[in-house]
């Protein structure tokens with residue numbers, strides 16, 4: 001009998017639904033919310049309203065594209081946290097209601113574990129132990145993945161996440177939210193001619209708040225000399241800040257690999273879509289004889305396919321969730 005899992009992701013500003021059959025993704029439909037662009041960040045109230053409007057058509061489309069009827073579903077996986085409470089409530093409530101109506105099990109999923117599980121969607125799968133750098137708008141972590149459901153966080157950010165560093169730098173330059181992909185694009189026509197200090201954080205932890213402050217001071221200093229400094233040097237400024245964020249991430253990843261002896265390396269999360277990060281990682285990996293795994297972009301940013309993958313691993317272990325489950329906005333691991 002086929003194992004068909006419907007997965008729902010609604011932790012932030014993307015409403016996503018996916019269908020997985022026996023470990024293979026059949027469909028992955030994501031409705032992005034453009035309403036936040038002009039606010040410079042996600043507005044939680046607007047995000048939950050948009051999830052309410054989008055969840056039914058998104059799930060319908062995922063079922064249709066996957067060629068699965070609702071009665072063929074074996075279980076429903078959903079993001080329980082971490083994320084925005086109002087956004088999570090929409091996905092969690094929808095999953096609970098549908099599971100009750102179909103009388104099938106529910107599977108709660110940790111959003112950050114799911115980002116790591118995106119590494120297992122493709123044909124070429126990492127082996128264990130695996131070292132994963134998970135970089136998103138809300139988190140920056142290095143984890144040792146001992147087995148699909150045994151994940152040990154060995155380094156994390158003490159303040160801002162890498163995606164937040166991109167987004168805040170973009171905001172200071174007047175770029176739209178989320179600025180990460182915009183900086184990535186603009187940097188392609190620039191050179192990293194400006195340098196910013198690398199934060200001194202012991203161990204495998206990260207910190208990006210000092211970088212934000214030095215970037216702000218740099219812009220203020222240069223704007224005093226030339227009012228059009230940002231406009232006139234946008235590509236080089238983007239290349240420079242991106243270069244520093246990427247080097248902070250990869251220097252810690254190198255330390256983690258040296259400390260653990262693990263050369264099986266994966267990157268995941270929205271920021272792993274960054275072209276400079278991918279290019280530099282490939283270069284370092286080649287020199288250090290790492291085996292590198294990076295999900296396709298569609299599975300790097302928030303998506304339900306990764307939730308379905310975690311759901312599948314948990315389904316195989318019989319790890320189901322009670323109908324009394326509530327969202328966990330600050331779910332730690």
Ligand code: KG4
Pocket residue numbers: 012135136137138139162163164166167178179180181184269270271272273274275300301302
């Ligand atoms: O994983 P994700 O979609 O959502 C969260 O769980 O946070 O990550 C979103 C973050 C945003 O901060 C966005 O600016 C960043 O990922 N991002 C990028 C790129 N694409 C998305 N940052 C740098 N370069 C990119 N190409």
Ligand code: ZN
Pocket residue numbers: 111115136137269270301302
């Ligand atoms: Zn995410």
